[in-house]
Amino acid sequence: MNDMRTLERIVNSEAIKISARNVQVHYGTTQAIKDLNVDILDKTVTAFIGPSGCGKSTFLRCLNRMNDTIESCRVTGQIMMDGANIYDPRIDPVQLRARVGMVFQKPNPFPKSIYDNVAYGPKIHGLTRNKAELDEIVETSIRKAALWNEVKDRLQSPGTGLSGGQQQRLCIARAIATGPEVLLMDEPCSALDPIATAQVEELIDELRAQFSVVIVTHSMQQAARVSQRTAFFHLGSLVETGETGQIFTSPKDPRTEAYITGRIG
Amino acid sequence: MTDATSGGLSAAAQPKSSLLQPSRLMKKRNAAETRFKAYGIAAIVLSLATLGFMLVTIFSDGVSSFFQAKLSFPVELTARTLDPKGNRDRADMVKITTLGYNKVLAVAFEKELAARGIAIEGQSAKDVVEMISKDAAGSLRATVLANPSLVGSTLDATVLATGRIDGYLKGRVTMQTAERDSNVTPAQLQLADKLREAGMLTSSFNWGFLTMPDASDQRPEAAGLGVAILGSAYMMLLVLVTCVPVGVAASIYLEEFAPKNFWTDAIEVNISNLAAVPSIVFGILGLAIFINFAGMPNSSTLVGALVLSLMTLPTIIIATRSAIKAVPPSIRDAALGIGASKMQSVFHHVLPLAMPGILTGTILGLASALGETAPLLLIGMVAFVDNYPAAPMEGFLDPATALPVQVYGWAQRADPAFIERSSGAIIVLLVFLVAMNVLAILLRRRFERRW
Ligand SMILES: Nc1ncnc2c1ncn2[C@@H]1O[C@H](COP(=O)(O)OP(=O)(O)O)[C@@H](O)[C@H]1O
Numbered sequence: 001m002n003d004m005r006t007l008e009r010i011v012n013s014e015a016i017k018i019s020a021r022n023v024q025v026h027y028g029t030t031q032a033i034k035d036l037n038v039d040i041l042d043k044t045v046t047a048f049i050g051p052s053g054c055g056k057s058t059f060l061r062c063l064n065r066m067n068d069t070i071e072s073c074r075v076t077g078q079i080m081m082d083g084a085n086i087y088d089p090r091i092d093p094v095q096l097r098a099r100v101g102m103v104f105q106k107p108n109p110f111p112k113s114i115y116d117n118v119a120y121g122p123k124i125h126g127l128t129r130n131k132a133e134l135d136e137i138v139e140t141s142i143r144k145a146a147l148w149n150e151v152k153d154r155l156q157s158p159g160t161g162l163s164g165g166q167q168q169r170l171c172i173a174r175a176i177a178t179g180p181e182v183l184l185m186d187e188p189c190s191a192l193d194p195i196a197t198a199q200v201e202e203l204i205d206e207l208r209a210q211f212s213v214v215i216v217t218h219s220m221q222q223a224a225r226v227s228q229r230t231a232f233f234h235l236g237s238l239v240e241t242g243e244t245g246q247i248f249t250s251p252k253d254p255r256t257e258a259y260i261t262g263r264i265g
Numbered sequence: 266m267t268d269a270t271s272g273g274l275s276a277a278a279q280p281k282s283s284l285l286q287p288s289r290l291m292k293k294r295n296a297a298e299t300r301f302k303a304y305g306i307a308a309i310v311l312s313l314a315t316l317g318f319m320l321v322t323i324f325s326d327g328v329s330s331f332f333q334a335k336l337s338f339p340v341e342l343t344a345r346t347l348d349p350k351g352n353r354d355r356a357d358m359v360k361i362t363t364l365g366y367n368k369v370l371a372v373a374f375e376k377e378l379a380a381r382g383i384a385i386e387g388q389s390a391k392d393v394v395e396m397i398s399k400d401a402a403g404s405l406r407a408t409v410l411a412n413p414s415l416v417g418s419t420l421d422a423t424v425l426a427t428g429r430i431d432g433y434l435k436g437r438v439t440m441q442t443a444e445r446d447s448n449v450t451p452a453q454l455q456l457a458d459k460l461r462e463a464g465m466l467t468s469s470f471n472w473g474f475l476t477m478p479d480a481s482d483q484r485p486e487a488a489g490l491g492v493a494i495l496g497s498a499y500m501m502l503l504v505l506v507t508c509v510p511v512g513v514a515a516s517i518y519l520e521e522f523a524p525k526n527f528w529t530d531a532i533e534v535n536i537s538n539l540a541a542v543p544s545i546v547f548g549i550l551g552l553a554i555f556i557n558f559a560g561m562p563n564s565s566t567l568v569g570a571l572v573l574s575l576m577t578l579p580t581i582i583i584a585t586r587s588a589i590k591a592v593p594p595s596i597r598d599a600a601l602g603i604g605a606s607k608m609q610s611v612f613h614h615v616l617p618l619a620m621p622g623i624l625t626g627t628i629l630g631l632a633s634a635l636g637e638t639a640p641l642l643l644i645g646m647v648a649f650v651d652n653y654p655a656a657p658m659e660g661f662l663d664p665a666t667a668l669p670v671q672v673y674g675w676a677q678r679a680d681p682a683f684i685e686r687s688s689g690a691i692i693v694l695l696v697f698l699v700a701m702n703v704l705a706i707l708l709r710r711r712f713e714r715r716w
């Protein structure tokens with residue numbers, strides 16, 4: 001672990017954006033998440049690390065209720081966002097997902113133009129009144145996703161024609177365009193080459209100024225590079241959570257230490 | 266670890282056999298592969314040969330039905346016969362039946378023969394006039410009634426020759442067959458040769474075959490596919506209008522919205538089974554439900570279309586569902602992930618991507634409906650229909666027939682001229698089917714090429 005810059009990073013804000021209490025997730029009869037409690041801070045990058053199959057993606061998908069699309073999945077417990085339980089029956093998951101954006105493991109741009117990819121969210125949520133406003137949202141979103149210079153001359157060409165890294169940044173731009181407050185990323189770099197990974201990581205660091213970012217990652221180096229807080233998952237439970245520097249240098253739990261030093265995982 | 270390394274090294278140092286010499290197992294595998302390829306090629310050659318043989322037969326039998334022998338001669342439309350009251354009033358003129366027009370034609374034909382100096386060696390005048398189709402008087406009457414002012418003038422008429430004379434020009438009827446045939450005499454054929462030399466008897470493209478309605482047994486030369494083509498077109502239109510919305514909506518619901526439980530499983534199994542139900546069963550169903558129970562008119566295109574819809578629906582649903590299933594789930598996740606509703610994700614993203622598959626399935630379903638005969642026989646579409654159905658919408662309730670049924674109907678008739686027309690109708694049907702398949706390919710290309 002040569003990159004310990006994280007230690008010097010200041011956690012911008014201590015405001016709690018999302019707090020999960022006693023969350024249990026079942027797929028049919030098998031339990032994927034047990035008794036999970038965690039707080040996710042605003043304007044902070046939180047990394048979820050842990051061995052494969054420990055429930056990181058499952059928990060991430062709870063935060064924007066994408067788990068609703070899996071028929072066998074049942075979530076119990078409480079996940080509060082800005083004082084409201086997102087599993088309250090009165091909450092419309094469609095509305096929630098506009099405020100909690102998601103970037104998937106594999107870049108999945110729509111088979112439409114770059115422009116339409118980014119404009120789709122604002123259009124369906126009625127965020128703009130005219131074409132000029134829409135153009136502006138599209139441009140600022142693509143700029144924030146650090147993709148503008150590469151695509152500004154070919155906004156009308158298909159999004160699927162971009163390289164893997166560009167596609168992933170396009171997906172980030174698409175998620176940003178609806179003006180979310182939280183951005184969930186499930187191993188966003190696992191399908192990317194090292195250069196594209198570096199670009200996306202840099203981008204994540206910039207995004208922290210406006211959003212609360214939660215990133216699932218396989219790579220501990222990546223967690224250390226981009227996050228301020230880290231949560232370590234093991235076999236469906238949250239083992240330890242804290243500031244990234246502390247987790248990586250002086251973990252409290254022996255399982256965390258074992259994972260970080262490469263003995264489990 | 267070390268064992269494996271040393272084993273590998275020794276194996277490399279002492280090769281078991283030369284790579285240049287295929288082992289016995291290898292030879293066996295290669296032989297099996299060669300045999301398999303040969304079987305495949307043989308199967309393809311066999312099916313191509315069958316297809317080729319079928320096409321050659323159909324075309325050699327049927328192409329001639331697109332040509333028709335016609336007699337042309339000037340016809341004096343004598344006012345005394347056609348308009349005895351002399352007021353050119355249509356209401357009075359309709360009282361003159363085709364018998365009157367027959368007389369006019371006979372007189373004009375004999376006069377023209379005499380004028381050209383064509384001798385009618387030993388034939389009765391009746392025999393000579395019988396070379397003109399029985400359809401001619403009717404069509405002349407229709408022309409005159411449409412324009413009563415023609416009466417009194419001389420018209421350059423082109424009328425159909427009888428089926429036997431037509432057959433003689435096409436080589437189907439010969440002097441030998443004419444001797445045994447009560448409908449034609451060798452003398453008539455000899456006269457036909459003379460008429461051909463004189464340019465009065467010509468063979469030309471037979472538009473009437475595509476536009477005229479069916480005709481009775483005595484006038485095969487006048488039988489056309491007009492009603493059948495119109496009937497098939499009406500039915501395709503109705504099938505399209507009923508099947509596509511219902512089929513696509515059902516598929517979307519089953520694929521995207523329906524919970525997976527016993528009921529949806531049962532529905533799925535039933536849809537697959539319905540696709541395999543023999544089509545004649547749908548005919549009985551249509552007869553029972555639409556005609557006997559709902560009281561819809563017999564032989565109408567509406568009933569035909571409903572029966573064909575029932576038959577096509579499972580095919581369309583199966584094709585649409587597999588097209589929807591083939592859309593990668595990541596697209597749905599992407600749409601849902603930015604807050605699209607289920608419905609938006611389906612209509613904005615899934616359906617456009619599934620479109621090529623849906624269109625192909627739909628068009629192929631329609632094509633099989635176009636070629637379907639059995640259920641239509643049961644609902645009475647095989648009846649002899651010589652009136653065109655009216656324009657939509659009332660026209661959907663009028664009796665009509667369909668292309669494959671017309672093929673069947675003509676193949677049943679005794680006169681070989683109808684057998685020729687039956688093959689001709691198959692060619693028309695094949696042209697429609699090929700056109701629909703080409704359309705399916707073009708649409709798929711168009712929708713796929715977008716990205
Ligand atoms: N759709 C699903 N249906 C059933 N079980 C699932 C499903 N998705 C994940 N699981 C199970 O839930 C557990 C956690 O998976 P996941 O959250 O994907 O882990 P991670 O992202 O940490 O690798 C695993 O045991 C996995 O098999």
Ligand SMILES: [Mg+2]
Pocket residue numbers: 056057058186
């Ligand atoms: Mg995962």
